[in-house]
Amino acid sequence: MNAWILALVQTTLLLLLAPLLSGWVKWVKCKLQSRRGPVPWQPYRDLAKLMRKEMVLAEHASPIFRATPYIVLSVTALASSVVPAFAIGLPTAAIADVIVMVGFFALARFFLSLAGMDIGTAFGGMGASREVTISSLAEPAMLLSIFTLSMTFDSTNLDSMVHFTLTQPFHIYPSFIFSGLSLLLIATAECGRIPIDNPATHLELTMMHEALILEYSGRHLALLELASMLKMLIFGVLITNLFVPWGIALAPGVASLAIGTLSMLVKLMLIGVVLAVSESVLAKMRLFRAPEFLSLAFVLSLLGMLSHVILEVH
Amino acid sequence: MDIVVFTLAEQLILTLAALMLFTSFLLLAQTRLLTLIHIFALQGGLLCVTTLVIAFTYGRHHLLISAALTLGLKVFFIPILLQRLVARLDIKREVEVVGNPTLIMLGAAALVLFSYYAVLPIRELSMLATRNTIAISLAIILLGMLLIISRRKAVVQVVGFMCMENGLLFAAVAATQGMPMVVEMGVALDVLVAAILFGIFFFQIRTEFGSLDVDKLNRLKEVD
Numbered sequence: 001m002n003a004w005i006l007a008l009v010q011t012t013l014l015l016l017l018a019p020l021l022s023g024w025v026k027w028v029k030c031k032l033q034s035r036r037g038p039v040p041w042q043p044y045r046d047l048a049k050l051m052r053k054e055m056v057l058a059e060h061a062s063p064i065f066r067a068t069p070y071i072v073l074s075v076t077a078l079a080s081s082v083v084p085a086f087a088i089g090l091p092t093a094a095i096a097d098v099i100v101m102v103g104f105f106a107l108a109r110f111f112l113s114l115a116g117m118d119i120g121t122a123f124g125g126m127g128a129s130r131e132v133t134i135s136s137l138a139e140p141a142m143l144l145s146i147f148t149l150s151m152t153f154d155s156t157n158l159d160s161m162v163h164f165t166l167t168q169p170f171h172i173y174p175s176f177i178f179s180g181l182s183l184l185l186i187a188t189a190e191c192g193r194i195p196i197d198n199p200a201t202h203l204e205l206t207m208m209h210e211a212l213i214l215e216y217s218g219r220h221l222a223l224l225e226l227a228s229m230l231k232m233l234i235f236g237v238l239i240t241n242l243f244v245p246w247g248i249a250l251a252p253g254v255a256s257l258a259i260g261t262l263s264m265l266v267k268l269m270l271i272g273v274v275l276a277v278s279e280s281v282l283a284k285m286r287l288f289r290a291p292e293f294l295s296l297a298f299v300l301s302l303l304g305m306l307s308h309v310i311l312e313v314h
Numbered sequence: 315m316d317i318v319v320f321t322l323a324e325q326l327i328l329t330l331a332a333l334m335l336f337t338s339f340l341l342l343a344q345t346r347l348l349t350l351i352h353i354f355a356l357q358g359g360l361l362c363v364t365t366l367v368i369a370f371t372y373g374r375h376h377l378l379i380s381a382a383l384t385l386g387l388k389v390f391f392i393p394i395l396l397q398r399l400v401a402r403l404d405i406k407r408e409v410e411v412v413g414n415p416t417l418i419m420l421g422a423a424a425l426v427l428f429s430y431y432a433v434l435p436i437r438e439l440s441m442l443a444t445r446n447t448i449a450i451s452l453a454i455i456l457l458g459m460l461l462i463i464s465r466r467k468a469v470v471q472v473v474g475f476m477c478m479e480n481g482l483l484f485a486a487v488a489a490t491q492g493m494p495m496v497v498e499m500g501v502a503l504d505v506l507v508a509a510i511l512f513g514i515f516f517f518q519i520r521t522e523f524g525s526l527d528v529d530k531l532n533r534l535k536e537v538d
Contacts, residue, residue, distance in 0.1 A: 170322075172326055173325075173329075174325075174332035174333075177329065177332065177333070178332070178336070292415070295419065296343070299339060299419050299423070302423050303332070303335065303336060303423075306423065306426050306427070306430070307332040310430050310450065311328045311331065311446045
């Protein structure tokens with residue numbers, strides 16, 4: 001019973017932290033570019049404002065269009081409950097393994113693309129087609145790098161993966177370097193960050209994720225924005241905890257949980273800085289270069305698998 | 315035998331081997347000449363670090379000389395020489411890739427798999443912890459060859475040749491803990507002379523054919 005409460009706390013905490021991470025990234029980016037920038041908690045204000053605003057619905061919007069924000073947010077929240085954030089051994093981790101988590105994201109994307117096309121504007125369809133193109137390339141690479149990890153861990157469950165690294169003595173696994181790099185590239189593509197997509201742009205020719213949700217307003221928009229922030233947070237937590245799991249609470253207890261939460265916050269801050277630096281250094285790619293970027297991710301995960309087979313076994 | 319039975323230094327060597335393989339893939343994917351030369355210098359640097367780690371781990375102190383030679387030649391001398399050549403020949407533009415880049419990448423992955431299966435019987439004979447790196451070094455040699463046959467520009471082909479040499483040296487260092495000093499000195503001298511000769515040849519080819527595209531060497535001059 002206690003563990004279930006903890007799991008509930010974790011999901012709520014991740015949901016509440018998500019806007020802060022995206023505000024933090026924006027703030028660091030502004031500092032790097034010598035701009036003053038909005039305060040890190042600005043996204044909360046934006047979301048609160050959007051919640052209060054009146055919704056404008058297209059005349060011919062079908063129920064899918066209206067249901068999509070709720071589906072997307074709840075599926076993403078479900079995915080966030082699977083990821084070990086500050087403690088392992090939570091009962092929610094047994095619900096789904098990492099393959100199902102990729103499936104959750106695919107489900108959210110499916111409904112988002114349907115909603116984009118549902119309204120019948122050109123941008124929605126264009127955004128949907130781009131989003132699906134990118135994800136059809138990113139998903140195999142992501143699964144391949146996860147399979148590489150699970151060959152070492154003998155499990156696809158995130159909880160037991162993290163548990164394995166924490167309980168074993170320290171080893172250098174060559175395949176982890178490649179899987180980690182590949183997952184970083186895939187995360188930038190999946191979360192629609194530079195160099196694949198620019199979250200700040202509203203230029204019609206280049207936008208992807210923004211084109212999909214162009215017709216949404218008010219509460220619906222707030223929910224979708226929160227879902228995409230949460231997705232970024234999930235990827236941040238996933239990558240840091242898979243490769244640098246130290247600090248996570250192994251057993252329940254106030255002290256270890258506090259250490260776990262603190263270490264999670266520090267790791268998220270660091271990965272936010274990394275993201276902000278890479279976004280300041282890189283320029284957005286042309287859409288037709290995106291397959292090259294993702295094929296690099298695929299080759300990296302393939303190399304990870306090869307180096308596991310060649311170097312780590314026998 | 316799993317990776318967990320190795321010591322941390324041996325795991326580090328295996329990781330460096332994987333990184334060297336990765337730089338070979340980067341060389342194949344890179345189309346800009348100057349970046350290509352920088353990646354080649356990086357590969358030389360990784361080779362140097364590997365040599366140092368092996369020298370200290372197994373107490374093979376003659377490998378320190380080999381590491382110094384690698385550092386001097388592969389990390390500084392040859393890259394700087396190539397960079398100067400590129401600047402003087404005024405060919406900083408992009409180099410073209412023959413064929414489909416994705417296909418070349420998949421071919422490269424297939425070559426890695428092939429070299430893994432090719433060295434399986436050799437691996438059974440060795441008792442060293444680092445014997446798994448034989449497959450990686452064979453793969454680096456084959457990838458260097460792939461770089462030579464997939465590009466037309468002479469400078470890239472020279473980088474491919476040097477990359478093959480890196481693979482050979484890596485095999486010698488990681489799989490057998492170094493060759494006799496005389497052989498190593500000879501190889502280093504060979505590479506040095508080859509680099510200088512290649513530089514002279516570049517100018518010859520350019521003055522004769524007006525380009526460094528090696529496809530033009532096939533054509534008879536009288537016919538044009």
